[in-house]
Amino acid sequence: MSQMPKRWCAGARRWTGVALVLSAAASGVTAQPLVDANGFVREEAYDHLRRALSDEDAVYADIEGRRLKIWLEEVVAFSRRSRDDGNRYWGRISGTQYEVMAADWTEAQFRRLGMHDIHRVDFDLGPQWFPVDWDLAASAGDDTLTFMSANPAMGSQTLELDGVEAVWVGLGTAADFAGRDIAGKAVIIQTILAPGQMGNSASWEGATIRAEEAGAALILGVWGYGGNFAIWQRTNAFQMVRNDDGTSRYVNQIVSTPGFFLGFEDGRKLRDLVAAGEPVTISARVEAETREGLSSPSIFGTLPGMTDETIYVMAHMDGYYDAALDNASGMAVMIGLADHFAGVPMSERRRNIVFIGTAGHHVGSPSALYLRDQGLLENTALMINCEHIAPTQFVAFNNELRLTNTVSPRRWWVHGSQRLLDITLDAYRTFGVTVIGEMDGRATGEMMAIDKEAPSVQLIRSPEHKHTDGDVPELVPAAGLESAARAFAKILDQANELNLEELQAAPARSSR
Structure with a gap:
């Protein structure tokens, strides 16, 4: 667990927002057993969010939240290198060596998993x-x-x-x-x-x-x-x-x-x-x-399947400050999905699964346009964007931002057929993924420019502490990462049971 930033310490400044709000009824205990010494909600306090796996879903047991959280913290460490090197404008900033470190880490994960066609595409960023x-x-x-x-x-x-x-x-x-x-x-x-x-x-x-x-x-x-x-x-x-x-x-x-x-x-x-x-x-x-001549890398890796159709799973790598939610959380979920499907024999993978750590999201998201303009989406069965996956929910109380032991409901998006929509909502319900009632009118974030170029799914949340020094690992619970990653894995599996045409039909609202 990282050290609490000074700006959250009562002695350095008044942040009364680090106060626990239980999502279940209190039992009369006056102590704060769910809060650690730094005022953050303990990881085990989120365990009530975990759903027991049915026999059908036991295959997803290997997607384990605490492991995802370790990957998240490894990505955050690159941001802290930037801070420790004396940068006031610090993080995995696009065009810097710290974004490249995140890309190197992503490539190493792809190689560990034995992916095929691992390669980089560098994008010129223009003046920054x-x-x-x-x-x-x-x-x-x-x-x-x-x-x-x-x-x-x-x-x-x-x-x-x-x-x-x-x-x-x-x-x-x-x-x-x-x-x-x-x-x-x-x-x-x-x-x-x-x-x-x-x-x-x-x-x-x-x-x-x-x-x-x-x-x-x-x-x-x-x-x-x-x-x-x-x-x-x-x-x-x-x-x-x-x-x-x-x-x-x-x-x-x-x-x-x-x-x-x-x-x-x-x-x-x-x-x-x-x-x-x-x-x-x-x-x-x-x-x-104004710095010239900067570039930003995207890193691609493929788990080959039995057809020439493709599923894309993407997560952007840059971010401000620790950027734990935005977007180490998405990177961790992407690697969790890659790790899971790398364990599935190629003969059982219907489609190629291409994983992308994407470049320069906060300065224009060039990877999305590259996929479209290079014709790489023409035979695409599904795109999943992993972004801002699982933030702790705040409750506003007077001028406090109180922490809870639950995950914020996320905005969500599905483009595709009625069957894809129902598959997605069934997976969210199965694993307890909380969402806002109304579906977004379009995908935001990394996939926004291509959200209707192929069937697509995303969860995303942009809370109060996005792009701030408050975006720390303690506010991304492992249980939330786990539920979202398992849901995405099930969506991918069930999408692979449908033909391309069955995924591409006109979108519709779910009756569920």
Whole structure:
């Protein structure tokens, strides 16, 4: 188990969100037997999520959650190499040696399993933004605050501002801006997370656009209403919108005003400084580089089958900070599936299974377009995307984010026939995979550009701590990894009982 980050320690900052909420009724015990010394829920507290295997499903017993968790932690270790090497912008960042380390690890796993046609495809990334160093401070009278959670908004260029007047505009709605002169000022916006990077009030209220149009010199976003997450986030107004026909689309409006994001506890200190009545000024410094000539690898490996039809299983390898959920969890599940099906004789594998550790997800997901543009999806029976697999569920309580001993319901997607849809939902029910009631209007994430090019399945969740320093292994329970991986394995097996045409029929809603 990793050491708890200082920003989660009560002594270093107030994160009252590390508090246990049982999913079963409490028995009157006043102690906290399910929480470890660092405030995280113990792995064994999630064991109630595990389902007993029927005789039919005993074949999946080798897909074991604690083993998946070990693989997850091995991937996280590459991120920590980046941190320990002194990078402030750290993780398995696309185009860096630490992403390559994850690819090397993936290749080694493929070779261990005796896969065929193991190869890499390198993608040129084009110019990439890299922040090198930064500072943010607020002053009022004799008081000066610095903020350990502050990160520059992604894409912010080198800048140095000093003595910029701070203005608090709440949620940044039109009502909050009405009658306010913010030209040349530092605008502070409180964001409500729903759930976070994929949906927050600063985006759907158009707060950052409003700030830019009013001439703000700097945008300061306060991330959420609990904890003190440091996040990598853009000031763009970005959200997924559901269309009238049930499909979905992304809306992304570019905001070029420089900015910073800071966690709630730091943001509350800044808010209270403004509320004290003395003029508050902001000093901000960003040193950023644009790096050229970078590339990102995808690694392919194949378990050959008895026909020329193909099933793809993919998981992206890059990520910010530890990136345990996003996406060491998906990588671990992908390797768990590869390990399981490598134990199945080739004569019993109807189709080729191609596993892909994909490149540069956070800078454009080039692997998906490569599969489409190279004609590799033409004889594809199924695609499974492993991404953000099994996060611990938070419960918001006042300004706390309390941890539970259950897994968040995930967004889900199926493109294909009624039979594929029912196979998928049956597998989720069999292994206790929790999902949101409505199916997504499209696949998001790595598979988004090709979600209807072939029959496809995914689970995904983008919670409050996505892209933050809070994305740590302790918040990805082994039991959740296990249930999702077993479900995917059963979906794959049952899909292999159907002909290509039986998988490709028009999608429909399940009656179950």
